Amino acid sequence: MLDLQERLSGRLGSKGWLSQADAVPYQRDWLDRFGVAPLGVARPADTQEVADVVKACRAAGVRIVPQGGNTGLCGGAVAHGQDTVILSLSRMTHIEPPEAESGSIRVGAGVVLSALHEVVERHGLIFPLHLGAEGSARIGGLIGTNAGGSQAFRYGLMQDLVLGLEVVLPDGEIWNGLRSVLKDNAGYQLRKLFAGSEGTLGVITRAVLRLFPAPRARVTALLALPSHEAAMAFGALVRREAAEFTSALEFFSDFGVSLALKHVAGLTFPLESRDAAYVLVELTAGSALVPLDDILASLLEQGMAQGLVSDGALAMSEAQRAHFWRLREEQPEGQRLEGQQVKNDICVPPGKIAAFIAAGGQICQEILPGARVNPFGHLADGNIHYNISPPEGGEMAADSIPALVQALASLATGMDGSFAAEHGLGRSKVALADNSRHSTERALMLALKQALDPAGIMNPGVVVASTWQRRTFQMPGIS
Known part of the structure; x- marks a missing residue:
């Protein structure tokens, strides 16, 4: 191990190799649930240095964990064992x-995602991926987790925004697939294979990304609604009447609003009255001639006439628009500051969102009476961040947490959905995937892992466990 550290230090220099003593900022995940001290942190400056690090670690039998901004929520970008080098991009x-x-x-x-936004916006363009961690999240990690964000239903997931990739493979060879075309059917779609692989099949080093013209017109509204059923009905109305102009359609609950207002400085409630649910809708157009104000006003009139919308406000300035978005995006921080919580990243068909929230709430009360549930997310694509806090002043028993997670995963799977929408599996959801997905699907993933990384050095234990064997699972029942 000492020889490896000396070799990496000599190859990368003082800026490129951090010893174990200096690795603390890279050691733990964002939720502080996973991570041990690695041998050190390699910080290569170019693709060839990445390849040299991989080759050196492979020769020494040392595991590698690629790390971007370390903003993931499933523990997939930190060391699991001390015989590991974190490879920071x-x-x-x-x-x-x-x-x-x-x-x-x-x-x-x-x-960093926000840095990319700044660059392309100066050229009248946009990169349409937006999420709460965009000030820290890095492009390689976003591709590795196949991130979604608030505009995924219009522009697609990260895999849909990648035209080409450059990847250092587990043997240190470099695959240059940096092509700038949308249509490339010359065989397997390798760029999509690495999207969502979470560093288990190789290290993404460069990417060619899709850009779009910046919108020249935009309108944003924050609405209060009496229920999640009403939010679903209003969302369907928006998609039907303004489909090609809808760039964001977010929903959240009054409990989430309360947590954000309680714990996050500078937030105020912008409507005259509170209600059970809220929708943040944003319409954009490439032409300033499109009457977006009239379209949104018509939608609000219809929503109120149908009893779907109880209150609302239009953003009259960029500052007000930003405040609407903060009320939505600061909810995870508000719940984190509230204390103990269980996070679930669920996706169901959009038409089943309200049914999932209702059935999930019943499950939570059966397993943890008094549980406080904060569902929020992306109304148009069915992604629900279903986060659970214990009863006020109480705590969750350790054995209730896996029971909650498994029961909710089973509920989502039974609704033709997924228990891992946009956060990936990381380390924390591997067993959940083994128990919730068919053995054939898990065996295919393991076969891919073993084919590309037979030595098992690339982020082992993430996405699929190396010890997993093909077998049939029985879905657990929901009590």
């Missing part, structure tokens, strides 16, 4: 000038 931040005519841009895997 934080120095690979080069951004080439965007190709406006082609609608693409080539970037390093270490580019």
Whole structure:
């Protein structure tokens, strides 16, 4: 191990190799649930240095954990054992000038999402992935987890926004797939294979991303509604009447609003009255001639006439629009500051959102009486962040947490949905996937892992356990 550390230190220099003593900022995940001290942190500056690190670790039999901004919620970007090197992409931040005519841009895997937004917006373009952690999340990690965000239903997941990739494979070889075309059917879609692989099949080093013209018109409204059923009905109305202009359709609950207002400084409630549910709707258009104000006003009139909307406000300035979005995006922080919580990243068909919330609430009360549930997420694509706090002043018993998670996963699966919508599996959901997905699906994933990484050095224990064997699982019942 000492030889490996000396070799990596010599190859990467003082900026590129951090000893175990200096690795503390990279050691724990964002929720502080996973992570042990690694041998050290490799911070390569280019693709060849990444390849050299991988080859050196492979020769020494040392495991590698690729790490982007370390904003993940499933423990997939930190060391599980001390015989591990964390490979941070934080120095690979080069951004080439965007190709406006082609609608693409080539970037390093270490580019922070908000930095990419700033660059392309100066050219009248957008990269349409937006999420709460965009000030820290890096492009490589976002591809590795196949991130979604608030506009996924309009523009797709991260895999849909990637045109080409460069990847260092587990043997240290470099695959250069940096192509800038949407249509490339020359065999298997390798770029999509690595999207969602969470660093288990290789290290993403560069990417070609899709860009879109910046909207020239935008309107935003925050609405109060009497129930999640009403929110679903209003969401269906928006998609029917303004489908091609809808860029965001978010929902959340009054409990989530209360947590954000209680714990996050600078937040105020912008409507005259509170209600059970809220919808944040945003319409955008590439032409300033599109009458978005009239379209949204008509939607609000219809929503109120049908008893779906009880109150609402239009953003009259960019500052007010930003405040509406903060009320939605600060809810995870508000719940974190409230104390103990269980996070669930669920997806069901959009038409089943209210049914899931109702059935999930019953499950929570049966397993943990008095549980406080904060469902929020993306109304148009069915992604529900279903986060649970214990009864006020109480705590969750340790054995209630896995029971809650498994029961909710089974509920989502039974509704033709998923227990892992946009956060990935990481380390925390591998057993859940083994218990909730058919053995054939898990065996296919293991076969891919073993084919590309036979030595098992790339982020072992993430996505699929190396010890997993093909077998049939019986879905647990819901009490």
